[in-house]
Structure formats: C-alpha cells, structure tokens
Amino acid sequence: MPLLEKKNDFGRDRHTTQQQPGRMKMSGVGNETRRNNFDQGLGITDSTYGLPSVLGWADAPANGGRLAGLFATCANSDCASGWLHLWRSRSGPIFERGWSCSANCTSMLLQAAIRREMGGRQSETISRRHRVPLGLVMLEQGWITPDQLRQALDAQKNAGQGRLGTWLVQHLGVAEQLVTRALGLQWNCAVLPLDFHDADGLATVLPRLFIEAFGALPLRVAAGQILYLGFEDRLDRILALAVERMSGLRVETGLVRESMFVSAHRQMLQASFPNSELIEASSESALVRVLTKAVERAKPVESRLVRVHDCLWLRMWVRPQVGPLPNTGDVEDVICSLGSS
Numbered sequence: 292m293p294l295l296e297k298k299n300d301f302g303r304d305r306h307t308t309q310q311q312p313g314r315m316k317m318s319g320v321g322n323e324t325r326r327n328n329f330d331q332g333l334g335i336t337d338s339t340y341g342l343p344s345v346l347g348w349a350d351a352p353a354n355g356g357r358l359a360g361l362f363a364t365c366a367n368s369d370c371a372s373g374w375l376h377l378w379r380s381r382s383g384p385i386f387e388r389g390w391s392c393s394a395n396c397t398s399m400l401l402q403a404a405i406r407r408e409m410g411g412r413q414s415e416t417i418s419r420r421h422r423v424p425l426g427l428v429m430l431e432q433g434w435i436t437p438d439q440l441r442q443a444l445d446a447q448k449n450a451g452q453g454r455l456g457t458w459l460v461q462h463l464g465v466a467e468q469l470v471t472r473a474l475g476l477q478w479n480c481a482v483l484p485l486d487f488h489d490a491d492g493l494a495t496v497l498p499r500l501f502i503e504a505f506g507a508l509p510l511r512v513a514a515g516q517i518l519y520l521g522f523e524d525r526l527d528r529i530l531a532l533a534v535e536r537m538s539g540l541r542v543e544t545g546l547v548r549e550s551m552f553v554s555a556h557r558q559m560l561q562a563s564f565p566n567s568e569l570i571e572a573s574s575e576s577a578l579v580r581v582l583t584k585a586v587e588r589a590k591p592v593e594s595r596l597v598r599v600h601d602c603l604w605l606r607m608w609v610r611p612q613v614g615p616l617p618n619t620g621d622v623e624d625v626i627c628s629l630g631s632s
C-alpha cells in the first residue's frame with residue numbers, strides 16, 4: 292500500500308485545516324536530509340511483538356512508576372539518574388506500561404520501540420501467499436460458467452479497470468453473495484454480517500486515516516473481548532495484528548458483502564474520531580524527538596507504539612480506559628509516515 296500517496300490525499304482533504312476532532316494535523320519533522328536508516332540494519336532483530344496481550348487496565352503499570360509508591364523504578368534499563376528520580380515530581384508519562392523518569396529516558400524507550408517495530412519489516416513481504424484467482428474459485432464451485440468468466444475477463448480488460456467480482460455482479464447477473472463467498476474461500480476467511488453497525492461507538496478502534504487508507508471497517512465488539520474487523524475484498528492481516536496489539540482485544544477478520552460494506556464504510560468515515568496528528572519524519576532521530584515531545588506533553592497514563600505497514604502508530608491514553616474500547620476524548624493518536632522505502 293503506497294501510504295505516502297494516501298497520506299497526501301489526506302493532506303489535501305478540505306477538512307484538514309479545520310482541526311476538527313478526529314481530523315488530521317500535518318507536521319513536518321526535522322530538516323535532516325539524510326535518508327532514514329530504518330532499513331539499514333540497526334542490529335535489532337527482535338521482531339516479536341512485545342506488548343502485553345491483555346491490557347489489564349485495573350492494574351498499575353508493570354513497573355509501577357509513581358503509581359506504585361515511593362520506590363519507583365524507571366522503565367529505561369539504561370537510566371542514568373539513579374535514585375535522583377525519587378525526588379522528581381513526575382507521575383507520567385507511561386509508555387508500554389513502564390514509567391519513565393525523564394524526557395531522556397522517554398526518548399530511549401521510544402527509540403528501542405521504534406527499532407523493535409522496524410525489525411520485522413522485511414519478513415512481511417516474503418510471507419505473502421499466492422492466492423487462487425477469484426474467477427477460478429467461482430468456476431471450481433460451479434457458481435459461474437466458463438463463458439461467463441471469459442466475458443467478465445474480456446470486459447474488465449477492455450475497460451482497463453474494475454474488479455472481476457464487480458463485473459460479474461453488475462453485467463452478468465451473478466449474485467453478489469456468491470462473489471463474497473468466493474472471496475472468503477480465496478482468503479480462507481469468514482463472511483461477516485453487518486446487521487447493526489454502531490459507527491460512532493467503534494471510532495476509537497483505529498485512526499480514521501487507517502480506516503480510509505486500508506479499507507477496514509470495525510464491525511462490533513463481542514463479549515468485551517473480540518473485535519470483528521471487516522474488509523471489502525481482501526484481508527489486511529498486518530493491520531489486524533496492529534489493532535490487536537494496540538487494543539488488547541482479539542481481532543477476528545472477515546469479508547463483508549460489497550454493497551453493505553460501501554455504505555457502512557462511508558458512514559464510518561463521518562464518525563467522530565479521537566484527535567490524531569500525522570507526522571513525516573526524515574530520520575529515526577527526528578522521529579524519536581517528535582514522539583518524545585508528544586509523550587512528554589500528553590503525559591499519558593499509558594501509551595503504545597505499533598507499526599502498520601509504512602506507518603508507526605503511537606496511541607496515548609490521557610485517561611484510563613474503562614471497558615473494551617476507549618472513549619473518543621480518552622486517546623490521542625500520532626501517526627508517523629516512514630517514507631516509501
């Protein structure tokens with residue numbers, strides 16, 4: 292996904308300058324001209340996703356911080372301040388359940404997290420699996436005839452655009468449900484229902500930019516533990532994993548019938564989203580600086596960093612979350628574009 296392209300589209304959005312809640316604020320960061328060094332092998336190979344799988348909001352942060360009493364320890368293992376921080380009056384910020392005693396320690400924690408996130412980047416492209424073409428799946432199931440497939444492929448080729456499934460439905464009278472079922476077989480996933488959709492209630496699942504750029508649609512939260520995330524014609528498992536790590540909810544993905552998806556997705560984009568800021572950083576050091584500034588300013592009670600394709604997503608909880616999803620005003624998002632490398 293060429294995120295830069297999407298980001299620029301976003302930048303042209305007429306709403307951008309109005310600074311409405313949930314709309315993007317663009318910032319350029321750093322004037323460094325050197326290329327970012329994310330891909331240059333920073334020596335961090337740990338691509339495991341080290342966040343706690345369950346949020347545990349009732350608990351104090353893992354290493355306590357000021358919340359746990361006087362003998363708080365800084366989460367930065369290379370913290371140089373020793374016992375000095377005991378005299379510092381800092382109740383925050385908390386990053387990935389760890390309290391940091393100073394802006395310097397916050398910046399070191401963020402740098403380590405950025406490197407961790409960038410570590411697994413290459414392996415993603417390798418793991419992309421070959422998929423049986425949709426037309427062949429439908430033919431194999433006996434849902435279309437060879438003649439219908441040929442006609443749809445010809446029409447698609449002549450038009451130079453459009454998805455095969457759309458051609459089959461709109462011009463050859465194939466039932467939309469069959470196309471969605473075939474997509475489900477192709478992606479080996481469920482077809483999810485969309486009976487009742489609470490767009491506003493789900494607007495804190497992920498930033499508006501990701502919903503728009505990656506064609507995702509949060510569908511519902513079940514039993515306070517499972518989040519159903521819908522897609523139109525292809526799953527985005529990287530996004531799903533990022534949402535799972537960020538929210539602490541188990542994410543189940545599936546496809547939604549095109550006609551239902553389109554209207555619900557459009558409505559979702561009108562919902563009221565948490566404030567978010569979009570940042571372009573020209574180097575890792577610029578990125579660390581701007582994220583440190585954001586975390587130090589917001590003094591969040593929790594914050595987390597995950598990667599979504601070519602973006603890093605920092606979410607800061609300015610108030611403790613009650614329930615499976617945060618309220619709109621309880622979180623702030625920072626999305627960092629990592630360039631098109």
Ligand SMILES: [Zn+2]
Pocket residue numbers: 365366367370371372376391392393396
């Ligand atoms: Zn420290």
